[in-house]
Amino acid sequence: MNFKTKVTELLNIEYPIVEGGMVWAGGVKLAISVSEAGCLGTLGGGAFSDEESLISSIQTIKSSTIKPFALNIPMIYSHADMLVEIAIAQSVPIVITSGGDPSKYTNYLKKNGIITLHVISTVGQSLKAINAGVDAVICEGSEAGGHNGRDEITTISLIPQIAKKISIPIIAAGGIATGEQMLASFVLGADAVQIGTLFASSEESSAHPNYKKMIIESEDTSTIMTSRRNSPVRVLKNSFSKKMINWDYSNLSKEEINDKIGRGRSMQGILMGDIDNGILLAGQSSALIQRVEPVSQQINNLIKEMIQSFDRIKHYFN
């Protein structure tokens, strides 16, 4: 086994696996566990609107592992500027920007010695990210949980298109929770995968047990894309998602829909465990997750399954 890829080299990690930036289903403990297991742990910056708790979280990670980790900066959040300043001040080794214009922070972050990755969901966005100077792109298909690209290009469609057009490292994201999907991503042209929902279901994730239980009980038809008229978000189906779908197809304006959704719904669902009235961000990979496990076990499974799936197909090429 030799998992050296452009991404393991760039990020100085052992396995080509990156934790997706998650606001309420991540947390310090998960990021440390993922990094310690030889992958890239990611602290979701969206959860931190005050500097103190962000600084303290970063320092906890640094004192718990000497391995690299990332801070995710969702650019739509009003406190994104603060996140960037703290990342620099605290010498965070890697930043993942998402949901905005990559030219806004990339130069500034890189001048300050930070490896910068950017999340994209179309070929055009990947070209913009390259122009902005990012070190790698995270290419997210519409299977992914949470905020999604408007064009809903799926992982199996997106990755080969990006791979044909760009030469910087590619991290495949969206729907990936097994080793065969990991190998499939490599076959499609990726140099690593991003894992969100699987890690959100781990023992170490900050998500509420009610949320984790819903993930492991979910089936292929358990997620749905909501908010298509505003900004698409994939969630586990519950009574609140039904309301959201009805609002999407009603004559309510986008603003009226946003008012009805209100704020704090994903915290309510994922962190507090209100599985009826919260918004439960999760990907289609939910259906492939059968149990709550420690991250180290999840990563072992991914690698083992990846090798098994290679063994299953190699005879075609004898």
Add this chain to the structure above:
Amino acid sequence: MNFKTKVTELLNIEYPIVEGGMVWAGGVKLAISVSEAGCLGTLGGGAFSDEESLISSIQTIKSSTIKPFALNIPMIYSHADMLVEIAIAQSVPIVITSGGDPSKYTNYLKKNGIITLHVISTVGQSLKAINAGVDAVICEGSEAGGHNGRDEITTISLIPQIAKKISIPIIAAGGIATGEQMLASFVLGADAVQIGTLFASSEESSAHPNYKKMIIESEDTSTIMTSRRNSPVRVLKNSFSKKMINWDYSNLSKEEINDKIGRGRSMQGILMGDIDNGILLAGQSSALIQRVEPVSQQINNLIKEMIQSFDRIKHYFN
């Protein structure tokens, strides 16, 4: 190279590739070319509402190739019963049923010696198909062109779930137009792939040159899922698809929307070449298709790319 799979054995074909059942972008010439090239050519039964022309088309195929071919029977069509009777009377070797209850025809077809495949888009549907006795399932992700499952499960999510649950042969469909996607499908657990849009763009397809031109010029964001409130259909974006999307999000009833769409729109677009007012069924794979080529060349490319993508990843497992 040794492409013997459960599907090549079942269907007695050389390469594990099945032509998707297409109504206006298929045709006799395409089906013959696909079968002659060692794959499974498929005549789209949806295009034939009169017995005479269907019988004559089947006989043309039979007199042009001794290799196996299939008839696709879209069960939502009112003339599905007639298609089944002709398939039996004409000794069609393989039938692909789609868009309906597999228990309706499977037994009858199989009693008459016909190998029966069924198109599904969820795990539950695959189990129903097995109960109905089908010989293989075609598992179609939401990347696919044309009629789609309501749950919009993508290929990379659907195939591994099905592969973990069933033991009959699996044909992966949706978004596949390159050899790396073909290998990725095998890695995910498929025994063959179904190709739709790529063959629709071939020299031999019955589609209008205007439609083929739109396919080869399309980009990642060129398709869209329409008719989500009725029955989802993936199409190339044009002025008519814009209207359809507006209707989806209007307060028109489903019936009013159907009236506005009217009948014959896909024939108008795909066969007659009206790229503005026709419905141009096509998958996300459109973006990966660069030129109109003969089917034999397309199949050579698929196999060549599949081998190249294996060579690109095998070093991870040394």
